[in-house]
Amino acid sequence: MIVYNLRCKNGHEFEGWFRDSSAYDHQFEDGKLSCPTCNSRKVEKAIMAPALAGLRDAPAKPDQARQQRQFMTGLRKYVQDHAEYVGPNFAEEARKIHYGESVDRHIYGETTMEEARELVDEGLDVAPLPPDIDGAN
Numbered sequence: 001m002i003v004y005n006l007r008c009k010n011g012h013e014f015e016g017w018f019r020d021s022s023a024y025d026h027q028f029e030d031g032k033l034s035c036p037t038c039n040s041r042k043v044e045k046a047i048m049a050p051a052l053a054g055l056r057d058a059p060a061k062p063d064q065a066r067q068q069r070q071f072m073t074g075l076r077k078y079v080q081d082h083a084e085y086v087g088p089n090f091a092e093e094a095r096k097i098h099y100g101e102s103v104d105r106h107i108y109g110e111t112t113m114e115e116a117r118e119l120v121d122e123g124l125d126v127a128p129l130p131p132d133i134d135g136a137n
């Protein structure tokens, strides 16, 4: 799953979970996206979540870095509030959900890059969670 920050024409911002980026594109093109506050169907992406990977290594202007930090902190909080923490069992639990052996839900936890790549190869939607920047210092 990936998370997009969405914004309607009236300026309401909300998060949307999508299977992948093409799932968002299809829902956008079909006009299936609507604002939970005012039901407006004029909805667009505010910031794209998948671009988060590797951001720490990319040079950024101070204001961009601050925005990215705020966004990543918000995304992490959103995931922690809405997804179930499964700890080191992430890969195992993600597979169970993918193959219908466990309840379909959002989960997060820890896994290795190697395991994450295997999950992606198996067709699972795995996205990196932003680092807990605020808690680091």
Ligand SMILES: [Zn+2]
Binding pocket: 008, 009, 010, 011, 012, 035, 036, 037, 038, 039, 040
């Ligand atoms: Zn709205």
